[in-house]
Amino acid sequence: MCGMNATKHATRTAVSANGLRKAYGEKVVLDGVDLSIGEGEVFALLGPNGAGKTTTVQILSTLIPADAGTASVMGHDLRGEAGAVRAVIGVTGQFSAVDNLLTGEENLLLMGRLLHLPAAERRARTARLLERFDLIEAARRTPATYSGGMTRRLDIAMTLMGRPRLIFLDEPTTGLDPRSRHTMWQLIRDLVAEGVTILLTTQYLEEADQLADRIAVLDRGRIVAEGTPEELKRRIPGAHIRLRFADAASLEAAARALPEGTRDDEELVLRVPNEGGIASLREVLARLGDGVAVDDLSIHTPDLDDVFFALTGNPAKEQTQ
Amino acid sequence: MTTLTIAAQDSTTMLGRELKHTLRFPLLLIGSILVPVVLLLLFVYILGGPIGHGLGNAARGAPYVDFLVPGILMMTVAAGSGTTAINVNTDMTGGMIDRFRTMAVTRGALLTGHVGASVLRTLVTTAVVTGVALLAGFRPQASVAGWFAVVGIVAAFSFALAWLSAALGLVAKTVAGANGSTLPIQFLLPFLSSAFVPAGSMPTGVRWFTAHQPFTPVTESLRALLTGTPAGDNAYLALAWCAAMALAGYLWARAGFRRAAR
Numbered sequence: 001m002c003g004m005n006a007t008k009h010a011t012r013t014a015v016s017a018n019g020l021r022k023a024y025g026e027k028v029v030l031d032g033v034d035l036s037i038g039e040g041e042v043f044a045l046l047g048p049n050g051a052g053k054t055t056t057v058q059i060l061s062t063l064i065p066a067d068a069g070t071a072s073v074m075g076h077d078l079r080g081e082a083g084a085v086r087a088v089i090g091v092t093g094q095f096s097a098v099d100n101l102l103t104g105e106e107n108l109l110l111m112g113r114l115l116h117l118p119a120a121e122r123r124a125r126t127a128r129l130l131e132r133f134d135l136i137e138a139a140r141r142t143p144a145t146y147s148g149g150m151t152r153r154l155d156i157a158m159t160l161m162g163r164p165r166l167i168f169l170d171e172p173t174t175g176l177d178p179r180s181r182h183t184m185w186q187l188i189r190d191l192v193a194e195g196v197t198i199l200l201t202t203q204y205l206e207e208a209d210q211l212a213d214r215i216a217v218l219d220r221g222r223i224v225a226e227g228t229p230e231e232l233k234r235r236i237p238g239a240h241i242r243l244r245f246a247d248a249a250s251l252e253a254a255a256r257a258l259p260e261g262t263r264d265d266e267e268l269v270l271r272v273p274n275e276g277g278i279a280s281l282r283e284v285l286a287r288l289g290d291g292v293a294v295d296d297l298s299i300h301t302p303d304l305d306d307v308f309f310a311l312t313g314n315p316a317k318e319q320t321q
Numbered sequence: 322m323t324t325l326t327i328a329a330q331d332s333t334t335m336l337g338r339e340l341k342h343t344l345r346f347p348l349l350l351i352g353s354i355l356v357p358v359v360l361l362l363l364f365v366y367i368l369g370g371p372i373g374h375g376l377g378n379a380a381r382g383a384p385y386v387d388f389l390v391p392g393i394l395m396m397t398v399a400a401g402s403g404t405t406a407i408n409v410n411t412d413m414t415g416g417m418i419d420r421f422r423t424m425a426v427t428r429g430a431l432l433t434g435h436v437g438a439s440v441l442r443t444l445v446t447t448a449v450v451t452g453v454a455l456l457a458g459f460r461p462q463a464s465v466a467g468w469f470a471v472v473g474i475v476a477a478f479s480f481a482l483a484w485l486s487a488a489l490g491l492v493a494k495t496v497a498g499a500n501g502s503t504l505p506i507q508f509l510l511p512f513l514s515s516a517f518v519p520a521g522s523m524p525t526g527v528r529w530f531t532a533h534q535p536f537t538p539v540t541e542s543l544r545a546l547l548t549g550t551p552a553g554d555n556a557y558l559a560l561a562w563c564a565a566m567a568l569a570g571y572l573w574a575r576a577g578f579r580r581a582a583r
Binding site for chain 2: 097116158
């Protein structure tokens with residue numbers, strides 16, 4: 001696993017952004033965003049509504065210009081080589097962008113035409129994508145008859161017609177039911193397995209945790225933290241070892257050996273802060289010694305909700321100025 | 322492939338898409354035939370009698386229907402504006418424009434497709450309305466060359482209004498707003514033109530506006546061609562106005578497309 005990560009980071013940079021700024025009138029949406037995403041990586045931009053996630057995607061996908069800052073995508077400068085950027089990216093926006101008067105199949109064929117694929121390849125790719133995204137039965141119907149999950153799948157299938165090397169997924173599961181969400185997660189994992197780079201935005205902390213190699217936490221237009229999900233979780237206080245004992249005497253003995261712990265006499269539980277991972281776990285167990293019988297041991301790692309709160313001092317709620 | 326053939330190919334793809342939309346959802350097309358047809362019938366059978374008498378020499382001795390139909394044809398062209406603005410706005414608010422803008426698709430192709438489809442739709446609606454007019458007693462005196470000129474002016478006027486409507490569709494925030502913003506093109510300017518009565522018969526302030534706004538020379542040149550009378554400078558004036566409106570609409574739409582975001 002370590003070796004794999006090392007290889008990943010050694011590869012080329014898919015997205016590199018420096019000091020991106022964007023304001024609409026008085027309202028500053030992006031206040032100096034730096035990003036570096038390696039090829040083949042799944043990178044999640046995590047933040048509440050209004051944090052600047054969509055604006056970042058719009059800038060990096062050539063939809064809107066940044067007020068300041070530079071960025072390159074797959075080695076192409078955003079300003080000077082927008083056309084070359086567009087040829088290698090695929091974008092699935094926050095709201096599904098499908099043609100509601102065309103059938104699912106016609107939507108895909110339209111993408112193929114606009115990508116200038118030869119007719120035979122257009123048909124073959126359309127057939128493959130319909131099958132892969134479980135849309136064969138819906139192929140001859142218009143999206144007006146689709147469920148939210150089906151429309152999203154068609155949307156992403158349209159994005160894949162061009163075999164993009166970098167895919168932007170702006171809140172891909174917002175508004176989907178839990179089952180469709182898990183289907184979407186699996187689709188995203190399959191894309192990753194094919195070596196595609198993904199920039200994902202989400203306000204679901206679990207989603208970033210599940211899918212991303214690295215996460216940047218975006219808060220009011222600034223990146224307030226960045227790292228692997230584990231790194232982020234470790235950065236905040238509250239990681240601890242939870243020890244449960246069979247009787248009050250064992251708890252008493254353990255509390256004497258580990259005075260930094262917090263005891264809960266009713267539950268017969270001692271919570272010991274554990275910031276250092278395995279090494280500090282070993283140390284805690286060594287100090288506890290062999291004499292004290294531990295009934296149960298669990299390691300509590302805070303989830304990303306805790307991370308957001310700890311990093312920003314705000315709950316992960318909507319940010320509207 | 323050269324840039325130019327790619328541009329032509331992309332525009333054709335977009336035109337085909339837009340024509341498919343029209344066939345899938347023909348309600349707007351039917352609407353832009355029904356409105357002028359209802360006005361035609363209203364003015365020929367109900368209001369036309371006294372208006373025709375009142376016009377006297379202005380109608381050049383022909384029945385009022387022959388005076389009216391060129392104006393109705395002009396109005397039929399204008400009636401297509403709503404459809405174009407609605408369709409462009411639907412592409413924007415529905416996210417399709419954002420999708421196309423993140424693809425390596427020729428920038429102007431989508432709007433070219435919309436404008437092309439708009440002109441083709443107008444040729445269909447004006448043909449149908451002309452057919453209804455013939456049934457209602459319209460007796461055109463145009464030569465073969467005159468008919469070609471009529472089609473040319475209709476196409477040029479439609480092309481100009483389509484670019485303006487595309488821009489209005491891109492500027493509007495909602496589909497309803499897009500439709501609403503074309504109402505001056507669909508109704509106000511046609512009524513304040515020489516479509517129903519000559520500009521000279523209008524109150525002074527209105528008369529000046531009517532005489533100098535683009536829809537009047539378009540109507541007058543169609544009227545001259547269809548009644549077989551000399552068009553004078555009106556045809557050139559009409560074409561000059563169409564060129565100016567098309568250029569303004571094109572530049573406005575191009576700027577709107579760059580900024581377009583839902």
